[in-house]
Structures are given as structure tokens and as C-alpha cells.
Amino acid sequence: MSGRGFTVKKHWDNPVEHAMPAEARVPAEVRLGAVVVRPATVLAPMAGVTDTVFRRFIRHASLFTREQRTENREQEAAAEGIAAAISNVESGCGLLMTEFTSADGLSRMRETKRRRYLTFYDDEHPIGAQLFGSNPATLADAARIVEETGFDTVDLNLGCPAKRVVGSNGGSGLLRDLPKIGEIFRAIRKAVTIPFTVKFRMGWSESDIVCVELARMAEAEGLNGLALHARTREQGYSGQAQWNWIAAVKDAVRLPVMGNGDVRTPEDAAAMVAETGCDAVMIGRAAPANPWIFRQIAEYTATGSYTRPTTEDRYRMIRAYFEMLMAEAEATKDLPRDARLGDPVGKMKQFATWFTHGVPGGAKLRAAIYHAHDGVDVLGEVERFFVARIEAGESAEPEDAIEDFPDTALVCD
Numbered sequence: 555m556s557g558r559g560f561t562v563k564k565h566w567d568n569p570v571e572h573a574m575p576a577e578a579r580v581p582a583e584v585r586l587g588a589v590v591v592r593p594a595t596v597l598a599p600m601a602g603v604t605d606t607v608f609r610r611f612i613r614h615a616s617l618f619t620r621e622q623r624t625e626n627r628e629q630e631a632a633a634e635g636i637a638a639a640i641s642n643v644e645s646g647c648g649l650l651m652t653e654f655t656s657a658d659g660l661s662r663m664r665e666t667k668r669r670r671y672l673t674f675y676d677d678e679h680p681i682g683a684q685l686f687g688s689n690p691a692t693l694a695d696a697a698r699i700v701e702e703t704g705f706d707t708v709d710l711n712l713g714c715p716a717k718r719v720v721g722s723n724g725g726s727g728l729l730r731d732l733p734k735i736g737e738i739f740r741a742i743r744k745a746v747t748i749p750f751t752v753k754f755r756m757g758w759s760e761s762d763i764v765c766v767e768l769a770r771m772a773e774a775e776g777l778n779g780l781a782l783h784a785r786t787r788e789q790g791y792s793g794q795a796q797w798n799w800i801a802a803v804k805d806a807v808r809l810p811v812m813g814n815g816d817v818r819t820p821e822d823a824a825a826m827v828a829e830t831g832c833d834a835v836m837i838g839r840a841a842p843a844n845p846w847i848f849r850q851i852a853e854y855t856a857t858g859s860y861t862r863p864t865t866e867d868r869y870r871m872i873r874a875y876f877e878m879l880m881a882e883a884e885a886t887k888d889l890p891r892d893a894r895l896g897d898p899v900g901k902m903k904q905f906a907t908w909f910t911h912g913v914p915g916g917a918k919l920r921a922a923i924y925h926a927h928d929g930v931d932v933l934g935e936v937e938r939f940f941v942a943r944i945e946a947g948e949s950a951e952p953e954d955a956i957e958d959f960p961d962t963a964l965v966c967d
Contacts, residue, residue, distance in 0.1 A: 578828035579855050580835055583648070584810045587749030587778035589680050589706050591648040591834060593855070595823070595848050596781070596812055598838030599651040599684040599709070599753070601716075602904070606673050607882050608842075609650040611875050613677060615845040647848035648834070650681045654711045656724075657687030657696035672703045682707035684753065686714060688723040688734065690741035701746045707778075708746055710738065712754035712768075715787045726787035729758050732768065739775035749778035753814070753836075756799050759788045769803045769811075781812035781836050791839070800830040812836045820847075820854035842908035845871055865913075865948055869940035872909050873933065876902050880929045902932045914948065915939070 584594040597604060597612055655671050663671075674681050683700040685708065687693045693710070700708045712735065714725030721727070728735050742750055752772055757763040769780050782803050784795040795815025804811045813832035817823050818840040826835055840847050846863055853860040863871070879898040906923040910916035922935040 578824040580823050580827055580851055581833060584779075584812075584834040586649075586707055586751060586810060589649075589749050591680060593646075593648045593852055594834035595647055595851055596649040596834055596836040597647050597651055597841060597848075598781075598814060598836045599654050599682075599711070600838055600842075601653050601714075603842060604651060604653050606675060606678070607875070607878050607901075609652075609678055609681070610675060611878055612647055612841060612845055612848065613650060615646070615849065615871065615874075646852055648680070649707075650678050651709065652681070652683045652705075654684045654686050654714060654725075655696075657685045657693045658689070660685070660696040660699055661692050668699065668703075672700070672705075674705070680706040682709050682751070684709040684711050686711035686719060686724045688728060688738075690734075690737045693738055694741040694745035697742045697746045697750070701748050705748065707749040707751055708742065709781075710742065710750075710752045712752055713783050715755075715790050720787070726755050726758065729755065729764055729768070729787060730762070732764060732771065735768065736771055736775065739772060739777065743776045750776075751779040751781065751812075752777055753781040753783065753812075755783050756786050756796065759786050762786075763799070765799055766802050766806045769807045769809070773807045773809050777809065779810040779812065780807070781814055784813070784815040797826060797829050800826070800832055804831045804833075810834065814838065818844075818847075820851045820860055823851045824854065842905065843911055845875075845909075865940065866944050868909075868913065869936070869944065872906075872936055872940075875905065875909070876929065876933055876936065880933075883929075898929055899926065899932060902926075902929065915943070 581594040583590055583592040585591070597609065652672070652674075660668060660671065672683065683703075683705045685693055685696050685700070687696070697708045711725055712728050714720070716725065719725040719727065723731070723734075728738075739752075752768075754765065754768055756765045763786070765782055769782075772780055780803065782800050784797055784799050785791070785793065797813065797815070800811065800813040800815075810833040811830075812834040813826045813830050814836040817826055817835055817837050823835045823837075826832060835851070837847055844850075844863075846867075850860040876898075879901050883898040903924055906920050910919050913919070919935065919939040922939070923932050926932045926935055
């Protein structure tokens with residue numbers, strides 16, 4: 555995809571160093587009402603993925619170390635056209651989002667169960683909670699709960715293509731009923747004072763594109779920001795995201811617009827900004843495969859290049875995430891069942907596929923993890939696998955490792 559003199563292939567292409575025009579830089583910040591998102595990058599809400607452990611993991615995986623900041627100062631100073639005012643070298647992911655949560659369930663469930671879905675920690679700010687549903691009053695009640703819990707923003711899901719969600723007229727199912735969306739916008743906006751945003755798709759199908767009309771409606775009803783996943787509901791997660799519709803929405807409204815779809819590398823993020831003029835970049839399915847993506851975008855914005863993880867980096871990453879899972883499970887074990895983390899080993903097995911995709915010999919590690927009985931066994935398998943490769947001097951994943959990432963495993967981002 556090309557635009558404004560800047561060209562980048564968006565098929566999970568390999569990193570290429572090049573001079574970056576100013577219009578291609580991911581912005582240093584975006585303001586959603588009173589909330590400042592710095593830098594202008596957002597972790598997309600993903601069902602079964604973006605719980606508190608993964609969110610904190612991404613937030614900390616995104617930060618530069620003191621040594622990296624020192625090393626990058628000379629690069630930053632030497633990078634032509636990189637102004638200090640827009641450099642986000644010391645940041646990573648600007649805004650975290652929860653898993654999408656049923657408004658109906660949230661309004662009915664016990665307080666203890668709400669804790670499981672709405673738990674977050676101080677180091678997750680700014681953080682937004684995403685809701686789905688179709689009843690304006692129920693969504694308004696759920697939004698009040700979100701605000702009272704201490705979230706910085708509340709977001710409405712109009713993008714999930716899953717049949718069980720669409721079947722209840724939630725998610726992208728509502729794209730066929732703009733008057734109902736208007737009612738929901740008004741109910742939620744009246745219910746809360748925190749910034750209110752919406753994430754939506756282009757429309758139900760190619761013959762029913764409503765994203766520009768919906769964006770104008772959101773602006774008229776007092777929302778504070780928009781995120782467009784540039785696919786239709788019928789597309790699901792297949793085909794190419796049509797970034798031209800992000801540009802069309804950006805041209806139609808004055809609200810901040812977050813672009814989403816097919817951002818898998820820092821080059822993709824820069825290309826989206828250059829092509830669409832969007833105010834922020836939202837990343838979903840690429841994050842579990844490459845938890846460093848936000849840090850890499852920040853580094854690329856500041857210096858025009860970025861570092862790729864080594865085998866040892868990937869080992870530390872997997873071990874750190876699994877240890878966080880075990881610690882959270884231990885910390886919540888005495889809470890009522892509804893408020894506990896759940897099965898950490900099950901989560902480890904789930905994430906093993908994403909974290910080891912493209913790693914040479916990764917299939918053997920995945921098989922070993924799947925047959926492990928507890929967290930200690932999983933960590934032991936991870937250590938044996940990576941230590942042997944580090945001692946043998948093996949490099950990290952091949953250049954095209956991420957090309958065939960099983961992104962269909964993730965839904966409702």
C-alpha cells in the first residue's frame with residue numbers, strides 16, 4: 555500500500571531500514587477526552603487474551619531499559635528529521651484494553667465475579683474497558699459499573715463477528731441497525747463522564763458500508779474517539795484490511811480516529827499513519843505473536859530502525875509471562891471461584907502456540923507444554939528447550955517466522 559510518497563508492503567514483511575517521512579510517524583500522543591494516550595498506540599481488546607496478566611505483560615514488555623535509552627540517544631540525535639517533541643522512544647503501548655465483556659452479564663453477575671472481569675492494577679493506567687450488548691439501558695448500567703471501578707475509558711464493541719455475539723444483535727450485528735446504535739450512544743454518554751469510545755467495522759458487507767455515517771453519528775452524540783477495524787463483518791479476519799475507509803472516516807469527523815487491521819510490523823504502523831492520517835494505531839493479533847511490537851514501533855518512530863528479539867529475549871519473555879500467570883493464580887487462589895484467575899496451565903498451553911510460532915523446533919516445545927501437568931513442569935520444559943539453543947548459539951526465529959501466524963485463533967479484536 556502506498557500513499558504520500560511512502561510505500562510499505564503489508565504482508566507481514568521483513569523490517570527494512572529507510573528514511574521515514576514526517577507524516578509516517580506514529581504520533582507521540584492522542585487525547586481521548588481528558589485522557590492522554592502516550593504514545594498513540596493501543597492494545598486492542600481480545601476475547602480470551604487481554605486479561606490483566608497479558609495487559610501488564612505487554613505494558614512492561616514495551617518499556618525500554620535504561621541501557622537502551624542511553625544507546626538510543628545518539629541514534630535519535632543523528633536521525634534526520636526526528637524532532638524531540640514527537641519522539642516516543644521511552645514509551646511503548648499507550649492504552650490497554652480489557653477483553654470485551656457482556657453488558658448483560660456484568661449487570662447481573664455478583665460483585666466477586668465482576669472482579670475477575672474488571673480487575674486491573676495501578677500500572678495498567680490508562681486502561682479502557684470494552685462492553686458489548688444491544689440493550690441501551692443495560693449498556694448504560696454496565697458503563698456506570700466500569701466508571702465506578704476506576705477505568706479511564708469505556709468502549710462499545712460494534713466489531714465482533716462471532717456468531718454467538720452477532721446472534722444476540724451484539725458486536726457487528728448492530729451495524730445493521732444504526733437507529734439502535736444511536737440510542738445506545740445516547741444512553742452510555744448520559745450515564746458516564748469518563749471518555750466514551752467505539753470500535754466498529756466498515757459495515758456488515760461490501761454492499762452495506764456504514765462506517766462514515768456511524769462515525770458522524772458518534773461525533774454528534776458526544777463520543778470521544780473512534781477505532782475502525784477496516785474489514786466488514788462478512789470478511790471476519792480474512793482478506794486485506796481496507797485502510798482507505800480509515801482515511802474516509804478521518805476525513806469525515808474531527809474526533810480522534812484509531813486505525814486497526816493488518817498492522818503487524820513497525821513499518822505497517824507507519825504506513826497506516828501515512829496512508830490514512832489516523833491519530834493512533836490499534837494492534838490486536840500481532841501482539842501475542844510479538845509482544846515487543848509496541849516497543850519496536852516506539853523505537854522505529856524515534857530512530858528509523860528497531861531491534862529484533864534474540865533467542866534469549868524470547869526465552870525471557872515466555873518465562874516471564876508464565877511466571878506472571880502462576881503468581882496471579884497464587885494471589886487469587888483464596889478468593890471466591892468466580893474471582894480467581896482460573897487455570898494457569900491452560901493459559902500457558904494457549905499462549906505457547908503464539909509465543910513459539912516461528913521458533914525453530916518450536917513444535918517440540920509446544921508438544922512438551924501440552925503434555926505438562928502443572929506450571930513447574932511447563933517452566934522446566936521452556937528452560938530445557940531454550941537453554942539448549944542458547945548454548946548452541948542458535949539465532950532467533952527466521953526472517954519470515956511471523957508470516958503464517960495462526961491469527962484465526964483470536965476473535966473479537
